Amino acid sequence: MKILVVDDYPTMRRIVKNLLDQIGYKDVEEAGNGVEALEKIKVHRYDLVISDWNMEPMTGLELLKEVRADAGLSKTPFIMVTAESKTENVVAAKQAGASQYIVKPFTAETLKAKIASVVG
Amino acid sequence: MSASLQSAAGTQPGLARIAGHVAAISGEVDRLLGIETEGAHTRADKLSQTLAEMRAMASLLAEMRAEVVGLAPPSSDLGDALDAVVSETEGAAFEILRQAERAQAAAGRLNRGETADPSTDLAEVDAAATSIVLACAFQDITGQRVRKVLSTLRQVEARVFVLVQMLGIRPEETQTQSGSRDPRSDAHLLNGPSSAAEGGLGQSAVDDLFG
Structure with a gap:
C-alpha cells in the first residue's frame, strides 16, 4: 500500500513514517505542505493520505477539498492528523470528507486502528 | 518628535501610530501657541488656560515618551x-x-x-x-x-496596556487594525493546540463526532 504523509514538520513526518514502518507499511512518501502534496497526488496514485492541517501555503483542509473535488482522486482515503481539536475543526473536516480524524499527540494504536478502519 | 522616538517608530512598526499621536499633540501645541486673544478682559484668562493646556500636554507627552522608551525590550534577541x-x-x-x-x-x-x-x-x-x-x-x-x-x-504587555489606556484606544480599534489577513480559506479555523479547558476534544470525543 502506497501512503503519502503530509506535514510541515520533518520531525512529525519521521514519527509517522516510523510508526507506519512498525505497522508494516514500507512504501511511504512525504510532502511538506498541501501544494506539494497535491502535485504528488496528481502524479502518483496513493492508497492513503495522512495529512496535518495547519500548513502553508495550502492547509490540510484545503488539500482535502481539492482531493475530494477531483473525480479521479475523490475516493482516496484521507486521514487528518492534527493538533486542531475543537468541535468546529472536527465538524469542518468531516463535512469536507475526511475519512478519519486523529488528534495530536496520538498513540501508535490510534494510528493503526484508524488506518485499518479506512483501508480495511 | 525626539530622535529616540523617531528611531523607535522606525524600528517597531507598531509604534508608528503612537508617534502619529505625538505628532498630532505637537501640532495642537503649535496651534495653541498661535491663538489670537480677544479683548483685554479675557486675555489673561485665555493665556492662563492655554498655559495650563500646554502643561498638561507636555506632561502627557513626557509620560508617553517614558512608556514608549519602556516598550523597547531589555534585550533585542x-x-x-x-x-x-x-x-x-x-x-x-x-x-x-x-x-x-x-x-x-x-x-x-x-x-x-x-x-x-x-x-x-x-x-x-x-x-x-x-x-x-x-x-x-x-x-x-x-x-x-x-x-x-x-x-x-x-513587561512589554504591561507597558502596552498603560499606553493603550493613556491614548484612550478602544478594544475594537486594536482588533480592526491588527495585522494582515491570513490568505488561507480556513484561517478562521486555525486555532492551534487547545487544552480541554479551551474547548479541545480528546480522541474519543472526536471519534464520537465522526460516528
Missing part, C-alpha cells in the same frame, strides 16, 4: 531566543528518533535471530537508551529560554 528553541527542540527530536530507530533495528535483529553475538545488539539498545536520556536535556535549556522571553513579553 527575543526572536533569536525563540528561533533557538525551535531549532533545539527539532534537533533533540531528531536525535531521539535516530537513537530510537537504532534501538528498534537492534531489537529487530535480536527478534529475528539475525545476530551472531546477542550481547553486541543488547549493548546497542543500551547505548541508544542512554543517548535518548541525554538528548532530553534540551528541555532544561529551551525551558530557560522560553521563561526569559515570557518575562520580557509580560
Whole structure:
C-alpha cells in the first residue's frame, strides 16, 4: 500500500513514517505542505493520505477539498492528523470528507486502528 | 518628535501610530501657541488656560515618551531566543528518533535471530537508551529560554496596556487594525493546540463526532 504523509514538520513526518514502518507499511512518501502534496497526488496514485492541517501555503483542509473535488482522486482515503481539536475543526473536516480524524499527540494504536478502519 | 522616538517608530512598526499621536499633540501645541486673544478682559484668562493646556500636554507627552522608551525590550534577541528553541527542540527530536530507530533495528535483529553475538545488539539498545536520556536535556535549556522571553513579553504587555489606556484606544480599534489577513480559506479555523479547558476534544470525543 502506497501512503503519502503530509506535514510541515520533518520531525512529525519521521514519527509517522516510523510508526507506519512498525505497522508494516514500507512504501511511504512525504510532502511538506498541501501544494506539494497535491502535485504528488496528481502524479502518483496513493492508497492513503495522512495529512496535518495547519500548513502553508495550502492547509490540510484545503488539500482535502481539492482531493475530494477531483473525480479521479475523490475516493482516496484521507486521514487528518492534527493538533486542531475543537468541535468546529472536527465538524469542518468531516463535512469536507475526511475519512478519519486523529488528534495530536496520538498513540501508535490510534494510528493503526484508524488506518485499518479506512483501508480495511 | 525626539530622535529616540523617531528611531523607535522606525524600528517597531507598531509604534508608528503612537508617534502619529505625538505628532498630532505637537501640532495642537503649535496651534495653541498661535491663538489670537480677544479683548483685554479675557486675555489673561485665555493665556492662563492655554498655559495650563500646554502643561498638561507636555506632561502627557513626557509620560508617553517614558512608556514608549519602556516598550523597547531589555534585550533585542527575543526572536533569536525563540528561533533557538525551535531549532533545539527539532534537533533533540531528531536525535531521539535516530537513537530510537537504532534501538528498534537492534531489537529487530535480536527478534529475528539475525545476530551472531546477542550481547553486541543488547549493548546497542543500551547505548541508544542512554543517548535518548541525554538528548532530553534540551528541555532544561529551551525551558530557560522560553521563561526569559515570557518575562520580557509580560513587561512589554504591561507597558502596552498603560499606553493603550493613556491614548484612550478602544478594544475594537486594536482588533480592526491588527495585522494582515491570513490568505488561507480556513484561517478562521486555525486555532492551534487547545487544552480541554479551551474547548479541545480528546480522541474519543472526536471519534464520537465522526460516528
